Amino acid sequence: MLTRIDHVGIACHDLEEKIAFYETTFGLVLASREVNEAQGVKEAMMHVADGPSGSSYIQLLEPLGPDTPVGKFLAKRGEGVHHVGYGVDDVAAALEAIGAKDVRLLDRRPRHGSMGASIAFLHPKDVGGVLTELVQASEGQHEGE
Ligand code: CMX
Ligand code: CO
Secondary structure (H helix, E strand, O other), X not given: OEEEEEEEEEEOOOHHHHHHHHHHHHOXXXXXXXXXXXXXXXXXXXXXXXXXXXXXXXXXXXXXXXXXXXXXXXXXXXXXXXXXXXXXXXXXXXXXXXXXXXXXEOOOOOEEOHXXXXXXXXXXXXXXXXXXXXXXXXXXXXXXX
């Protein structure tokens, strides 16, 4: 069902500073920068690599306010790894299969993610403490294109 690690989401206080850090320290290239009001974040995708089933990224996340998922996370735990996003071919089908197991879905239906992807989250308490995101890349981002 999972085709790749699409991205690792990292919570930070200052998006611009962290973009510069990943550029200068690791030579990563900024692939996109977006504000996602529904998710309460300002975010950047830093391209890491291309593989046979698509690309992988580091997703840098700055909260739009304290009462957002990333805002609450930063207040509680500070900066660091916030979630893991796995690639899937069909996020709706993956949700149906996973929802039939004892894993709480934070999204019953896919939502809009970075770069036109369809995304959905699984509750961290049911995934061994790891907030987990399923990512169906938009057409054109698919299969190593
Ligand atoms: N990883 C692991 N555990 C987490 C977590 C995370 N990122 N965020 C919260 N938790 C834990 C908390 O530590 C807490 O555990 P304890 O009760 O043991 O202290 C528990 O989950 C509840 O946390 P909370 O602070 O009370 O927060 P909420 O329950 O209100 O929200 C969650 C938690 C996961 C349901 C919410 O953050 C959510 O819906 N996340 C999905 C959306 C999201 O994260 N969007 C931003 C990224 C967008 C993108 O990737 O594009
Ligand atoms: Co993400």
